[in-house]
Amino acid sequence: MADTMGHSATATRNTSVALGFCLLAIAPQIFEFIWSIGTIFGWGVGRGPATVVISHATALLVGAPGALFGALGGDTKKASSDVMLALIYSYPLFAVAIVTVFMTIRSAQDYVGGVILMALALFALWASSDLQGMRGFSFGAGTAPRMFGGLLVALSAGIALTGLLAEGAALAHYSWRGPMFVMASILFFALAIRPLGLVVSAFVSFLIAALGSHETRWLEAAIVGACLTLGCALLFPYVLGLPMPMFPRFLIQ
Amino acid sequence: MELFANLAHGFVVAFSPINLLMCLIGALVGTLVGVLPGIGTIATVAMLLPITFGLPPVGALIMLAGIYYGAQYGGSTTSILVNIPGEATSVVTAIDGHQMAKQGRAGPALAIAAIGSFFAGCVATVLIAVLGAPLTKLALAFGPAEYFSLMVLGLIFAVVLAKGSVLKAIAMIVFGLLLSMVGSDIETGASRMAFNIPELADGLGFATVAMGVFGFAEIIRNLDAGAEMNRDLVQQKITGLMPTRKDLVDSTPPILRGTVLGSILGILPGGGAVIASFAAYTLEKKLAKNPSRFGRGAIEGVAAPESANNAAAQTSFIPLLTLGIPPNAVMALMVGAMTIHGIVPGPQVMQKQPDLVWGMIASMWIGNLMLIIINLPLVGIWVRLLRVPYRLMFPSIVIFCAIGIYSVNNAPVDVILAGVFGLVGYWLIKHDFEPAPLLLGMVLGPLMEENLRRALLISRGDWSVFLTRPLSAVLLAIAAGLLVLTVLPVLRAKRDEVFTESEN
Numbered sequence: 001m002a003d004t005m006g007h008s009a010t011a012t013r014n015t016s017v018a019l020g021f022c023l024l025a026i027a028p029q030i031f032e033f034i035w036s037i038g039t040i041f042g043w044g045v046g047r048g049p050a051t052v053v054i055s056h057a058t059a060l061l062v063g064a065p066g067a068l069f070g071a072l073g074g075d076t077k078k079a080s081s082d083v084m085l086a087l088i089y090s091y092p093l094f095a096v097a098i099v100t101v102f103m104t105i106r107s108a109q110d111y112v113g114g115v116i117l118m119a120l121a122l123f124a125l126w127a128s129s130d131l132q133g134m135r136g137f138s139f140g141a142g143t144a145p146r147m148f149g150g151l152l153v154a155l156s157a158g159i160a161l162t163g164l165l166a167e168g169a170a171l172a173h174y175s176w177r178g179p180m181f182v183m184a185s186i187l188f189f190a191l192a193i194r195p196l197g198l199v200v201s202a203f204v205s206f207l208i209a210a211l212g213s214h215e216t217r218w219l220e221a222a223i224v225g226a227c228l229t230l231g232c233a234l235l236f237p238y239v240l241g242l243p244m245p246m247f248p249r250f251l252i253q
Numbered sequence: 254m255e256l257f258a259n260l261a262h263g264f265v266v267a268f269s270p271i272n273l274l275m276c277l278i279g280a281l282v283g284t285l286v287g288v289l290p291g292i293g294t295i296a297t298v299a300m301l302l303p304i305t306f307g308l309p310p311v312g313a314l315i316m317l318a319g320i321y322y323g324a325q326y327g328g329s330t331t332s333i334l335v336n337i338p339g340e341a342t343s344v345v346t347a348i349d350g351h352q353m354a355k356q357g358r359a360g361p362a363l364a365i366a367a368i369g370s371f372f373a374g375c376v377a378t379v380l381i382a383v384l385g386a387p388l389t390k391l392a393l394a395f396g397p398a399e400y401f402s403l404m405v406l407g408l409i410f411a412v413v414l415a416k417g418s419v420l421k422a423i424a425m426i427v428f429g430l431l432l433s434m435v436g437s438d439i440e441t442g443a444s445r446m447a448f449n450i451p452e453l454a455d456g457l458g459f460a461t462v463a464m465g466v467f468g469f470a471e472i473i474r475n476l477d478a479g480a481e482m483n484r485d486l487v488q489q490k491i492t493g494l495m496p497t498r499k500d501l502v503d504s505t506p507p508i509l510r511g512t513v514l515g516s517i518l519g520i521l522p523g524g525g526a527v528i529a530s531f532a533a534y535t536l537e538k539k540l541a542k543n544p545s546r547f548g549r550g551a552i553e554g555v556a557a558p559e560s561a562n563n564a565a566a567q568t569s570f571i572p573l574l575t576l577g578i579p580p581n582a583v584m585a586l587m588v589g590a591m592t593i594h595g596i597v598p599g600p601q602v603m604q605k606q607p608d609l610v611w612g613m614i615a616s617m618w619i620g621n622l623m624l625i626i627i628n629l630p631l632v633g634i635w636v637r638l639l640r641v642p643y644r645l646m647f648p649s650i651v652i653f654c655a656i657g658i659y660s661v662n663n664a665p666v667d668v669i670l671a672g673v674f675g676l677v678g679y680w681l682i683k684h685d686f687e688p689a690p691l692l693l694g695m696v697l698g699p700l701m702e703e704n705l706r707r708a709l710l711i712s713r714g715d716w717s718v719f720l721t722r723p724l725s726a727v728l729l730a731i732a733a734g735l736l737v738l739t740v741l742p743v744l745r746a747k748r749d750e751v752f753t754e755s756e757n
């Protein structure tokens with residue numbers, strides 16, 4: 001009884017890990033889609049959302065298989081960047097995801113870590129795929145990145161393999177509160193420093209970061225934040241002579 | 254004697270008022286960082302890089318060096334008094350040091366730690382001065398093939414001396430190498446993996462990645478750990494600072510052994526202060542007539558690791574100054590600092606910038622002297638600093654880091670990138686990947702690629718050049734041998750033993 005329960009538990013867990021890998025396999029495409037929504041409002045540059053969806057969908061479903069069989073048939077037509085992404089990045093990860101369903105994961109920490117690292121390496125391989133390779137015996141711009149990218153794919157596959165073969169640690173627990181508020185604070189600072197100046201952005205970022213711990217007491221945090229802001233406002237521009245906007249732009253004008 | 258003339262010149266440079274001040278600030282900030290847990294040396298050096306912009310290069314490097322060895326002193330203070338190692342290097346000191354404090358012998362423990370550190374610092378300073386010139390000559394005989402092989406050896410050493418899985422450590426190095434490829438290619442100018450983001454055209458900033466992976470990631474991880482650490486353990490009045498005659502006799506051999514071991518491990522690429530302190534403690538325990546005393550307040554357990562970590566912190570400057578190859582992550586950041594000031598680390602530095610090299614070497618001795626004089630009276634203040642709760646400290650560190658990164662290039666994108674690398678670092682920690690080899694790979698990446706390209710261009714594409722040139726072949730053979738030894742089960746157990754010392 002206990003045995004069957006344990007078995008079904010690992011089975012569901014494996015499926016969710018595999019699903020996670022599938023999501024990882026199309027993560028760059030999703031990222032470009034989210035990015036492209038901004039172009040509607042005129043933020044940033046890039047293709048529109050409709051073009052992105054159609055282009056990636058055709059690349060994933062039609063273009064890449066076509067290129068794959070074309071390559072087997074000796075056809076060396078240059079594939080588009082989207083097709084290359086599907087071929088170099090997404091397909092191998094889909095394959096890993098499918099394999100995952102049938103495997104017993106002994107150490108999720110190693111296995112998942114290895115696969116994600118492999119995803120990074122494959123992505124780097126794709127990103128350097130349009131660069132020039134060897135020219136005679138001299139290195140092209142793309143030679144070294146491809147060399148190290150290939151090496152990292154092999155190494156991360158090795159790590160994932162140890163996760164299948166040797167007992168080890170399970171997946172560590174991730175908390176969301178700390179990372180979220182620290183990241184929010186950093187993002188706010190990055191976006192606010194130019195328009196709002198050091199004083200406002202440092203103080204507000206301090207308070208946002210303080211949210212990352214549930215032990216924060218507000219009055220105390222506000223006082224320390226104010227002191228720190230004052231200290232930094234004196235230290236960086238005056239003592240160290242690093243030019244920096246101090247106050248919000250609309251106040252100065 | 255050229256050596257004495259050089260050292261004398263160095264002392265003249267180091268004794269100028271501005272450099273003395275920099276040395277003092279560095280030593281004090283280093284001690285502060287060493288005392289405060291949750292903020293490491295690497296993060297601090299990264300954080301203070303932008304601050305050194307406005308300083309003359311000599312002063313800047315003197316200050317950064319002071320932070321590194323100052324942290325070794327500070328770490329021991331809190332280890333002994335409150336059983337909280339402020340730095341990874343003083344984890345083992347806490348075992349016996351805190352026991353001594355509990356027995357009311359905090360004074361002698363602190364004094365021995367300081368004396369050991371000072372002695373080790375003096376020896377290491379002389380060692381740097383002695384080894385500097387000959388190693389530089391050797392380095393000048395190196396061609397691109399030898400340089401490449403030397404860097405491979407260095408990275409392999411980093412793997413061997415890192416804790417945890419060998420495979421993971423190598424993967425981290427290669428990941429670092431790959432990250433260093435982002436940006437413009439040096440030879441062709443082609444933009445590599447930059448995705449048309451203008452801020453990436455120059456490559457990923459080294460300080461940005463270091464701050465993310467070591468600064469932000471560490472903060473997120475500490476928040477993860479949740480509950481405020483119990484900080485107010487023992488704080489009795491420290492009485493009788495002077496160690497007894499027996500203490501001194503007992504601790505002399507460990508200090509000597511620790512200094513030797515630390516100096517060697519510091520020079521080896523990939524080594525550094527952490528492994529030195531662990532190894533020195535293990536050695537003392539092995540040599541002791543009565544090993545059961547260890548963990549119950551043996552003074553040898555304080556003397557040896559403290560001397561070792563300080564010696565290693567200083568001798569790790571040798572490969573950087575002579576060969577231009579940083580042996581560990583902190584030295585990698587020093588490369589960053591030198592590059593900011595337009596100095597290319599390597600054998601030429603010794604000849605072209607004698608002020609810088611000898612001034613820095615001399616300042617280390619002065620800094621050590623300052624530390625031993627100022628530190629003991631300031632112990633009370635350092636301990637009181639521990640009372641600052643983490644809930645106030647971490648937002649301050651976040652903001653300070655953010656402002657620091659922004660000021661490097663006045664680029665908000667850098668701040669976001671550092672945040673992203675903070676998440677990457679958090680992920681690495683969760684999957685038990687060591688971030689230090691990554692940083693090393695990232696610094697050595699451009700150098701390795703350049704030398705590899707050059708070597709192959711000279712040999713007309715013949716890869717065997719790395720094996721036919723004798724020096725290069727020897728270096729590669731050592732690297733291969735080391736890697737094989739590490740994977741062997743017997744030695745692997747030994748290696749794990751060194752690192753698990755603190756847990757039992």
